[in-house]
Amino acid sequence: IAGITQAPTSQILAAGRRMTLRCTQDMRHNAMYWYRQDLGLGLRLIHYSNTAGTTGKGEVPDGYSVSRANTDDFPLTLASAVPSQTSVYFCASSPTWGVVPQHFGDGTRLSIL
């Protein structure tokens, strides 16, 4: 079934550790996005990629980095995790930048202790 796969589904991490959240899509979408979802705040965009080889900053990029080496994969890295990064992280994609709707993965629940 076509869609977005995120891994891991959940993770508990000690503060200061490095963590990479994985996202893979098989829809050949050019645009991909990373959001965090916090209670009472909805989804906020962390980083995005218009196409393979390009990335951009969203609303809350600090403490996160991304790469887009190919069309299918868009990993999100926390270089040194802090408790305020405890959240549910969603990866999404769309055929091209600015084309909606976006298709979402089922998220990664991350707890930083």
Place this chain on the structure above:
Amino acid sequence: SQQGEEDPQALSIQEGENATMNCSYKTSINNLQWYRQNSGRGLVHLILIRSNEREKHSGRLRVTLDTSKKSSSLLITASRAADTASYFCATDNNNDMRFGAGTRLTVKP
């Protein structure tokens, strides 16, 4: 910062009743979308309404958009227990997409 704000934050109704959720936003938009999120899952797109449209239907869903009031509503008719989920509006302004905090809908059987 959030663009859309849903109202109410939570809604509980009986099966068969209609559910209405509202979304207000602050700046001009190109389109507005409604998404649904089941517990523990990602968001699923329901319906998109463009800024030059006033009303749109999809099955039991009816969406209205009033750009003069910067507001939208989502009506789910004849609700079912399976409609229990969180519903989010998302506004798109020149590729800047912003989500609201959502309305948690509970439909009691």
